[in-house]
Amino acid sequence: MRVKPTDLDIAFAGSPVDRADRLRTDASALEALKGPQARLLLLDGLAPRLDGQGALAWGSLADAEPGAEIVFLGLMDGAACFAQVAPALWQGGAKGPRNMFPLLSALSPGDMATFGGAKALVDWHARHRFCARCGSPTELAKGGWQRNCTSPACKAEHFPRVDPVTIMLVELAGAPEPTVLLGRQPMFPPLNYSALAGFVEPGETIEEAVAREIEEEAGVRARDVSYVVSQPWPFVSSLMIGCHAWADSPEITIDRNELDDARWFTRTEVARAMDGDADAALKLPPRFAIAHQLLRWWLARG
Amino acid sequence: MRVKPTDLDIAFAGSPVDRADRLRTDASALEALKGPQARLLLLDGLAPRLDGQGALAWGSLADAEPGAEIVFLGLMDGAACFAQVAPALWQGGAKGPRNMFPLLSALSPGDMATFGGAKALVDWHARHRFCARCGSPTELAKGGWQRNCTSPACKAEHFPRVDPVTIMLVELAGAPEPTVLLGRQPMFPPLNYSALAGFVEPGETIEEAVAREIEEEAGVRARDVSYVVSQPWPFVSSLMIGCHAWADSPEITIDRNELDDARWFTRTEVARAMDGDADAALKLPPRFAIAHQLLRWWLARG
Incomplete structure (x- = not known):
């Protein structure tokens, strides 16, 4: 029996989060989404944190660490979903499990995909604090889907790397x-x-x-x-x-x-x-x- | 009549240059290739320079500008091929035609591919003078297929982006x-x-x-x-x-x-x-x- 590529179990694909790309460039809409209903993906370092049922654990934006950058993941079940780039991630003090694969195996396919997309994005922010063109600090833009050089002489725009x-x-x-x-x-x-x-x-x-x-x-x-x-x-x-x-x-x-x-x-x-x-x-x-x-x-x- | 994807004329593909990847990590072999036989791809800014026959113009390493970084493109017809990352490219003074497409249309498919690969690599070097992680200067490594952070506390390795x-x-x-x-x-x-x-x-x-x-x-x-x-x-x-x-x-x-x-x-x-x-x-x-x-x-x- 043939297995079509579409029948394969492709891990890290199929997230239920709608990226809602149009909202990234709408600063006021994005701000309005950051209310008490907003969900924050909880991470241990760059590894997923699980709730009692073995699903991804979510908190609210009040759980974000001081100084953290907030990235917009998209919309799920009517709620805006965010993740944080905690300062420890770029200051080198982030703690998490050495091997996150046992944790990942416990996740549902949808959770695995949501985590994977968020992890890749958060990790990119943590490793791109500076402008590769001029060396100046960069700052988060477009809900976390861009970083801009803060030097007025440079202003280079940087995008998540794949x-x-x-x-x-x-x-x-x-x-x-x-x-x-x-x-x-x-x-x-x-x-x-x-x-x-x-x-x-x-x-x-x-x-x-x-x-x-x-x-x-x-x-x-x-x-x-x-x-x-x-x-x-x-x-x-x-x-x-x-x-x-x-x-x-x-x-x-x-x-x-x-x-x-x-x-x-x-x-x-x-x-x-x-x-x-x-x-x-x-x-x-x-x-x-x-x-x-x-x-x-x-x-x-x- | 069907056209198979392999029958299509895919521009910028099919370069005759053998990337000879194994040589990139062999510093002494790479140095030995930089003799008078070595060929240097000549560019106007980031655009191709053409010889009298409408082909890519090549010089020797003696044509490299002072302070230029040299990247190893690979081997062609027994000769080592290089391109230079001229200081003007990262200092903002590079001059070249505003629209290089008319020039490109004149090139043979193989030349177009050789130029395209070289252009993408040279351009990457010009835009990645600094470490995105810590902001320190980076330096060329592995024949131009890597840049390393010069800060001993960071040492991040960076690779050409696609x-x-x-x-x-x-x-x-x-x-x-x-x-x-x-x-x-x-x-x-x-x-x-x-x-x-x-x-x-x-x-x-x-x-x-x-x-x-x-x-x-x-x-x-x-x-x-x-x-x-x-x-x-x-x-x-x-x-x-x-x-x-x-x-x-x-x-x-x-x-x-x-x-x-x-x-x-x-x-x-x-x-x-x-x-x-x-x-x-x-x-x-x-x-x-x-x-x-x-x-x-x-x-x-x-």
């Missing part, structure tokens, strides 16, 4: 059984393999970036790149662009600066790993990673 | 003739229409960004978004992600802050414009714009 990243399943043409190229980074737990990935650089199409990454990391020439599915990834703030490509030769030359290993795996091996078989030849990335969903799509491809 | 932008053809389901939604910005010349477009924001998939833009700019609800083709766009440094989507209702509500007009056009009307008919109902974007290529693909869709 880094496009290609991530790809390379399939070996003519193999007796469908066979896919996966790699492992040195930091991965033992036996863990995932799809190869890399940032899109200036001057590249998606398809060119896919081919370059595969060649660089594994010495494999890819052809016929096709887009499958995308995912926002808030660590730090990427747009993961999931693709499929074909390779004609099984020969691999691993770039040891990037990868610990890269290997071809058969559908049988990947399927066993997907089923959680303890004796499987590899371990897969968790389900909220787009690589996991790409492999689900590939297994069902028939 | 902004993902969705650009979409929205087609009206159930129309008697294939019909597409196009809009015009106030700055467009009279009668010029193009595909709607907008930046992907943190927390969105490509498909969500497409649907949001169409809703925001034209009040049209889109479904079944599919990816068609992508393009690097060096003004400033975007990754254009070309998509198709369907709409079920012809009703349009124009966001006058964004658009001067948005209308449905039939295939006949678009085909006449594509043929350069002076009496056509609209004028199309130039062929090096992805919107033009998306419309070519759509016309041939059958």
